[in-house]
Amino acid sequence: MDWQDYLAPLSQGAWVTIELTVYSTLLGALLSFVFGIGRDAHTRLLRWLSIGYIEIFRGTSLLVQLFWLYFALPVIGQAIGVNLQLAPVTAGVLALSLNIGAYGAEVVRGALKSVPRSQHEAAVALNFTPRQRLWRIDLPQAIPEMMPPFGNLAVQNLKDTALVSLISLGDLAFRAEQIRNFTQDSTTIYTMVLLMYFGMALVLTALMKLLEHRVGRWRTEN
Amino acid sequence: MSREPIIRFDRVSKRFGDFTVLDNLDFQVQPNEKVTIIGPSGSGKSTVLRVLMTLEPINEGVVYVGGDPLWHEYRRNNELSPARGAHLRRMRERLGMVFQQFNLFPHMTVRRNLTEAPRRVLGLSRAEADERAHELLELVNLGNQADKYPGQLSGGQQQRVGVARALMMRPRIMLFDEPTSALDPELVGEVLKVIRQLADTHDLTMLMVTHEMHFARQISDRVCFFDQGRILEQGPPEEILSSPKEARTREFLHAVLNPDE
Numbered sequence: 500m501d502w503q504d505y506l507a508p509l510s511q512g513a514w515v516t517i518e519l520t521v522y523s524t525l526l527g528a529l530l531s532f533v534f535g536i537g538r539d540a541h542t543r544l545l546r547w548l549s550i551g552y553i554e555i556f557r558g559t560s561l562l563v564q565l566f567w568l569y570f571a572l573p574v575i576g577q578a579i580g581v582n583l584q585l586a587p588v589t590a591g592v593l594a595l596s597l598n599i600g601a602y603g604a605e606v607v608r609g610a611l612k613s614v615p616r617s618q619h620e621a622a623v624a625l626n627f628t629p630r631q632r633l634w635r636i637d638l639p640q641a642i643p644e645m646m647p648p649f650g651n652l653a654v655q656n657l658k659d660t661a662l663v664s665l666i667s668l669g670d671l672a673f674r675a676e677q678i679r680n681f682t683q684d685s686t687t688i689y690t691m692v693l694l695m696y697f698g699m700a701l702v703l704t705a706l707m708k709l710l711e712h713r714v715g716r717w718r719t720e721n
Numbered sequence: 722m723s724r725e726p727i728i729r730f731d732r733v734s735k736r737f738g739d740f741t742v743l744d745n746l747d748f749q750v751q752p753n754e755k756v757t758i759i760g761p762s763g764s765g766k767s768t769v770l771r772v773l774m775t776l777e778p779i780n781e782g783v784v785y786v787g788g789d790p791l792w793h794e795y796r797r798n799n800e801l802s803p804a805r806g807a808h809l810r811r812m813r814e815r816l817g818m819v820f821q822q823f824n825l826f827p828h829m830t831v832r833r834n835l836t837e838a839p840r841r842v843l844g845l846s847r848a849e850a851d852e853r854a855h856e857l858l859e860l861v862n863l864g865n866q867a868d869k870y871p872g873q874l875s876g877g878q879q880q881r882v883g884v885a886r887a888l889m890m891r892p893r894i895m896l897f898d899e900p901t902s903a904l905d906p907e908l909v910g911e912v913l914k915v916i917r918q919l920a921d922t923h924d925l926t927m928l929m930v931t932h933e934m935h936f937a938r939q940i941s942d943r944v945c946f947f948d949q950g951r952i953l954e955q956g957p958p959e960e961i962l963s964s965p966k967e968a969r970t971r972e973f974l975h976a977v978l979n980p981d982e
Contacts, residue, residue, distance in 0.1 A: 621824035624774050625838035625890060626813045629806075635837060639828045717828045717870050 502687050505678055509688075512674030513695050519588070519660045519670060520703070523595035524653050530600025531649075535607025536633070549604065556601035562662055565594040569666045591663035599656045606648045610641035643715030650707035654700050661696075671695060725788060727752045727894060727926050728773065733782030735768055735950075742768045743779070744950035752893075755920050755927045757937040757958070760947030761973055766930045769947075770896040773928070774818045775809050787815055787893065817887035821899040823879045825871040831858070831882050832867040835889050843890065850889075857885040861915045877908030881915050888919075895919070897929035909933070916940070932977055938962055946970045 537549035569590040576583025664673035728750035735743040758766040771777040784791040793801040794808045836850035861881035901909040938958040945955040
């Protein structure tokens, strides 16, 4: 078989990888904001919940989290009489976004902390409520700070999607393994897969740069 | 003066750890009075403004603004207890502050720096807020800069935006915390001019911390010399600035007026 024959199945796999990356990055971003803001909330319960989430998901392996969601959760479900068997794609997206969200939450928290104290004081002097201060003063200034580390996390997430092939989800890594078992043409296949991941990472990095520029326009106009 | 003071510090103490910034301070300001606070660094002069703007809580005593306690509220049987958020928000409406470092919002245009709080906090419509912003930008001679970002303006222009932004909320009391200390010398004049104009044309109580003694003499009804968290000496500007009674005041004024000695 020729390398061109591998293109179609690998592209199919790449499409699954892209879908997984997009869904889990978006969901992960949402989790980052919820728990990154919750991490320093006034309500103690919210703060503890956020700390617990961040520490658990940063402190355990993504692979184990994935296996736990896919293999262990259904067993627990059985024990309590609920069907908790997740579809592979659901388990994959969930594990990836929970994992990336824990790292993202620390990014969000750090960026919020980097907004100068003087901005907070100006906002108090103008009588903004705490919620208005967060949404109108702190977050708009913190988000441009978050973009470079978010870019790194998104690329990290793209590469991590390869792990979901282990719960037989047909992503790029899974397809590569399938063809390789069949043809034994390791060099060609892995080289192609390498290039495809690299190409996707390049596109993702470019997209994040574009987004970074967009949310931080006020900084470049000075 | 016999009128009810608009600001009253009643035996107020404020400590940072072991350091006492305000020491059993008694201090009053009458409505529409223009008061300048001078004194060495660490004397507590900026803290007075920051306590009034609710940026620093106090440890002892009671601060009254417009007759109502600022950091306390009345509960059953008329006892004072520490104020909650809602009370502080009501009280803050009476005050506006201009900061040494301007503290403009860098991600907003000049116009939005002015209109954001009136719209979100006071509930003004966009048209009302824009109109108010337009008037105030004219007042501070920045009518044509509304669409710029703070980073595109000089320090003097930024501070004038800072003055306009505080005025947007129509406070009865304006606090100026060393408004010209962060400016290049050639930009000080334009800011002082705006403040002087404000003092002449608006019914505002003004409380200012500054090292501009000439300016203090021009606009103040009263100058207070702070030392070690208390008022050591106060009176009309001519008296305090020209013939102070206290040795500490004389030393301070000598140092400020002859910086290269």
